[in-house]
Amino acid sequence: MTGLLIKNFVRSKGLMTGLLLLFLSGLISLNVGKHFLEKNQQLIQQTAHFQQENIDRNVKYVNKEIGLLLYYVRFGLANHTPNLAGLSIGQRDINPAVLSVTIRNLEEQKYTTDLMNPMYQLIGNLDFSFVLIYFFPLIIIAFCFNLISEEKEEGTWSLVLSQAISPLKMLRLKLCIRYVSVLTVLLLLLVIAKFYLAIPVDNAFVAFGLTAILYISFWFSVSWLIVSFHRDSSYNALLLLIVWVMLTIVIPASVTTVIVYKYPVPEAFGTVLESRDGYHSKWDQPKEPTIQKFQKHYPQFNRYKHPEGKDYSWLWYYAMQQMGDDEAAVHATDLKTKLRKREAASSVIGLFVPTIHTQQICNHLSQSDMANHLNFIEEVEKFHEQKRLYFYPKIFTDFAIADENWKAFPLAYFQDKVSVNWSLVLIPVFSICVICVVWAGVNFRRPLERNARYE
Template sequence: MLLFKLECKRLFSGAINKLVLLLFVIAGVFAIYQGAQGYKTLRIDQYKSKIVFQKEREHVNKRETLPAAGSLAYYASAPTEWKLSPWAALFVGESHSSMVASKVRATALQSQIFNREIVNPAQQRTGGLDLGFVLVYLLPLVIGILTVTLISDEQHAGRWRMLNALPKSAFSQVAKQLALRFVVIWLLVILLLVSAAMLLSLPFDGVFWTVLLASTLYMVFWFAIASLIMSFGKTSVFNSLAYLSSWVVFAMLVPSAVHLYLSNQYKTDAPLEISLTQRVTLNDGWDKDKQQTLDTFLQHEPNWQDTAPLGEEFDWKWYYAQQHLSDVEVAQLWQQYRDNNQARQQTLQTLSALSPALFFQLKLNQLANTSSADQADYRLQVVEYHQQIRHFFYDFMFFDKPVTKTDVENFPLFEAKPLNKEINIWQILISALVIFALAFFSAVRLKQLRPI
């Protein structure tokens, strides 16, 4: 017990150690607060979109005479919602730079997806600090500062030979010092996660325990790296530079190289090509035979084949027929774009094994439903909802049915699919085996270290 008290006193006696731990906690608290505010803003935007649409629907129903179905379809911008997990406040992922409450009309879909600003720069938050950033990038630095010079400091102070002469080996003393630092940092991580869970009303479910387990394994990895570096018995300057270099490689260089490779390997101009092709198709459609356009449309949408032929006047069903045909025109480009993104994500998952930091960050985003895959799922939901809207209005336009107030009330609303938080236990087990193998190897080398 006395030795434990001495080690605790030694750990917290240094000004640098106390400052590092304090800054880590402050950064974590600030990240939680900023993430909570950002998540609240996103949820408010989603809620406002629903309220505004409801008010618009009520305004239409108050009119004595309802507009034509085509006119309603043109102005009815129905809100959608990216179903974000509350964990998105802690692990932002793709949600900070993407539309989370896109509005959809019955007109051409792809132009609505790509022919717009993805982000309003005036409303974008400064910086990208979230709890994921603190855990992925700052946590390893805290571990390195508190651990990597333990042995070299003992050597410099002339105590290393004395420790090796004691009945209990020097390795035992160093192991206790490492264990103490691991427990202190681990408790701080738990404190941040529990505080975030209580502030955001997060359940202590499988996601919480998975995040804690992943954070613990991530800590073990960096403690193993620090131990491996110490096992060479070099000076404090060498150890510090070696650890910092390891952090730069695993947390910055490898992820940057992976993303650079993916950008070059899966480079695509599909969004621009889709927007231009669709715009040209729509513009050219005004000069083509309108009945032929409608006939071509009916080949793709046979449920409305019983519609009457077009007359000389403007007809909404021709207008929406050419809108849909412009989507058909770029359907192959859209599918190629989706396949390209899917292949990119699969390659990213494979290459993330090269960097624990990248792998850890991707897993946190997946647990929070803010990954690129979740973004792609949301877009597919928007595509399905767009078809519901089109078919809802087609019944009125192609069969000359008047729109009633009851029909306005029965307009289909977007229903976000349930969150899909699949926890791949095999990936966690394999990661744990690799990390503990590294930790065992580092411990063996550390145990073999002898005084110089």
């Protein structure tokens, strides 16, 4: 029986074409991922190169005061891109991979975006997660919608019923063959990805693979459930297609709209205005209060004084710059909190919607979600602070530029850590699968013979 079913499956031109299409689109998506990773690598190399060039040139020409030199010099921090991000590009093509900052106020620098073609962002990448979330279900639906009804519509159902093997067992076998075939394509693509994109086999990759397997299992369970109602092919196809449209387009798109509506971020504009005024308005104010505020923030610099009667000093200048950050701090923190809230809201909703959940887990594992970017921004803040604290005393004492080792500031890297929360990764979709299968089991417990009469 099994042998015959497999033979039947393999000889079906439609099914084989489906698998082939799936495999091909998977390969294209891997290529897109490779292209993305290469471009990213190239960008980081360029930045590293230009940073050294920038430092060397400025040290050569702006060689009198270190305070003025550090007005110009940029230090870059790159957000390390794991190769797994080639499979799920996520927000990585929206948020910059490298931020290069001077030690002046950070608020004016940290929201800088990269140059991107918005039409491309609108259409979105054809990455592996897209193929997984959109294409795999379509093929699964095409494989399963007429699992029973094709037998009925082709008049072979009564033959099935008259076999020694139970009809349910045969249906399970049919489903298994389809499941194994799609699973094979998925695993094949992941193995190819592992070598083609040089992805290390770690927890994140294993979790990524399991998420993908669970996701296709979810679609098989849904199809199995729909099939268990014993309706005709066109009804099943219609219903499954509606489920697909709802889960991949309507629900996630509505959730996005609701989140944008529920959490507007005026704080973003607030930070711009506050940091601008915080810094620029100090030019017209007495110097003492500014310096006092600065020294209240950094008591360790109390011993440095603004030279009496002088129109200008670097202490005063960097104190003004510091005010840009200090006065925007409330807004900036609010902004981050708001963004974390947006992130949290969508992950809660994701628990109930497998498409959203899968996309978010994929992005999380490949460090291409918003959380990663926020972590990166926080690291940029630390990095910037550390540079400030290193250079401030040198600026205030007018340290000789030539005595500093300017080769010691190459591009720095931020490596985010991914913790795999196995139960969060696996349980939500798995439970939905179980519900579908159990429900289908209840449907199948009704005698199958009765349904044969209709045909």
